């Protein structure tokens with residue numbers, strides 16, 4: 001992924017034509033095994049534009065939904081229709097049919113608020129049969145204009161057409177609330193027996209065991225962000241350039257907060273408008289952007305491609321800041 | 325889907341990737357007839373790889389009692405149901421020594437069942453819940469009476485059970501690898517070992533769902549899945565004990581019942597594993613009808629009902645049991661290599677010895693020769709030398725405990 005992306009940057013101008021042609025052929029005529037082609041309509045962004053309103057706000061002490069709510073008062077919502085993911089194996093989803101998106105920025109940080117109905121709150125993935133509720137926003141990297149003629153896959157991007165994804169996870173929020181910032185197995189199985197306790201924050205701190213924890217725990221040793229305690233955030237910052245290429249970024253820049261009440265999730269994801277990371281989308285006040293989204297319903301065992309998706313890009317405009 | 329050849333099924337079958345066989349394939353043979361279910365293998369694996377937090381339910385190696393045992397519970401019955409189309413039969417009238425040694429399977433594999441049912445995923449499967457992974461030794465030693473089957477009634481017993489030793493089969497066409505939408509699972513070109521990349525895995529549990537043998541396991545603590553790693557450092561010869569030679573895994577080398585022989589399936593007819601599997605056809609794959617071409621092979625138990633065994637090991641069962649009961653001279657010699665060395669044997673040689681015994685078994689003449697069998701390592705050096713008759717040492721009567 002990283003390699004593909006840097007190649008894209010180096011050769012983007014001379015190769016763009018050829019890449020575009022091959023990507024089109026790939027998508028329209030000869031999809032990879034388990035991947036169905038897309039039609040022209042899906043390559044055309046929707047008409048309705050999300051206005052990312054400029055608001056003057058003081059950053060609340062606690063970045064929670066309650067404290068941030070007021071900022072969205074004047075933001076115009078856009079309703080996004082969602083459907084089952086039916087192009088790449090494994091297909092799935094379909095239980096969440098729509099979501100509402102609002103967005104604001106204060107000249108420094110951009111905030112996206114997504115609300116959707118989900119009768120079950122699934123915020124733990126410790127038992128083998130349990131899956132999390134989640135939502136992701138996706139932004140094309142490097143593309144300023146997407147039209148039906150200028151194909152840019154709205155489904156995870158494409159080779160040489162990378163995307164930046166912000167993936168909020170309900171269980172990461174639960175992790176944040178516990179000491180050590182990773183819900184331990186006892187959260188799911190209270191009073192379970194275990195011979196060793198490798199939780200570095202546990203009451204039975206045992207130096208020798210803790211220092212060997214990496215050897216004993218593949219995910220942590222491999223630096224898999226999903227396995228790490230103390231991530232300090234609820235949103236994962238990723239890149240993808242096509243199905244199956246999703247990759248965690250080395251540098252994590254996005255955060256978020258959520259609230260669940262009466263069968264409705266409200267999730268706010270926020271990030272600096274501009275970052276130093278070349279793998280991040282840069283959102284410029286006064287400029288345009290595109291985004292797409294997906295929602296996972298843990299209660300329906302949604303994960304990976306088994307998700308509720310919007311099949312088209314959505315345009316967004318960022319309002320100028322007052323001093324511009 | 326592409327079409328690949330599966331020699332267990334004697335035909336081509338659908339699989340998401342092209343046929344790409346490793347240089348040599350990690351493989352093992354388990355002689356079910358000799359297993360005492362001591363679970364030493366199970367503990368050898370546990371104490372090496374899965375004793376940490378979040379792995380409490382993991383038994384990469386397990387030994388279960390058939391027909392009632394299962395870890396996770398009823399894993400095989402549940403998967404068999406998913407591929408059952410009412411016509412899961414074998415055509416055995418014609419066979420090809422290389423391409424279809426057991427005949428041709430006419431039912432659906434896990435991959436074909438998924439495409440026939442339009443599941444829009446690569447294979448059929450299910451995720452066993454946490455409670456199904458508990459009680460790994462459920463059903464231990466519980467016998468089944470089956471008086472109707474002519475093969476199962478021994479004069480003394482009309483009831484039967486047997487043990488089955490299970491670990492990841494490091495399949496040629498892994499269901500786990502096919503299922504992973506992220507390609508986080510890979511099969512090594514050098515030895516065919518199948519591994520989950522702990523960095524790429526995102527805990528989707530598609531492998532847990534679509535491995536028909538239920539050998540990838542989800543670890544709640546790290547939120548990603550893990551599986552048997554075939555003790556790859558040992559197989560690579562990294563353990564100092566064998567001085568750089570490929571070494572058998574923890575579960576293999578710990579086997580008290582001496583039922584296990586590990587090696588590589590290759591083209592060398594004098595490789596003991598290759599000879600027993602491909603040439604002698606004494607050892608059979610477990611549930612070949614799943615279609616993954618598993619690489620742990622079994623010498624079926626001679627006392628269990630044949631219909632049950634045919635469902636479990638395919639149509640080669642009757643021939644294999646006949647061969648096991650009245651072993652040929654070469655077979656007896658090769659079977660003497662089981663658990664004789666920790667370094668992996670790559671080739672064997674037999675030096676002929678005198679005839680020491682003869683009898684009739686089920687009306688067939690059996691002659692035993694005290695041949696010497698020699699096992700050679702990867703480097704061609706002799707690793708082990710043993711005779712058919714084990715040497716007998718009689719202790720000097722001067723010892724108190726002499727008989």
Ligand code: SF4
Pocket residue numbers: 491492493494495497498499500501518534535536537538539540551616
């Ligand atoms: S036994 Fe299961 S986990 Fe092992 S390689 Fe085969 S499909 Fe994968």
Ligand code: SF4
Pocket residue numbers: 368369370372373384385491492552553554555573574575576
């Ligand atoms: S080969 Fe190694 S990792 Fe696999 S079951 Fe045996 S001991 Fe465990």
Ligand code: SF4
Pocket residue numbers: 358359360361362363364365366387489578579580581582583584
């Ligand atoms: S160590 Fe050998 S005899 Fe004991 S249970 Fe395992 S396979 Fe059977």
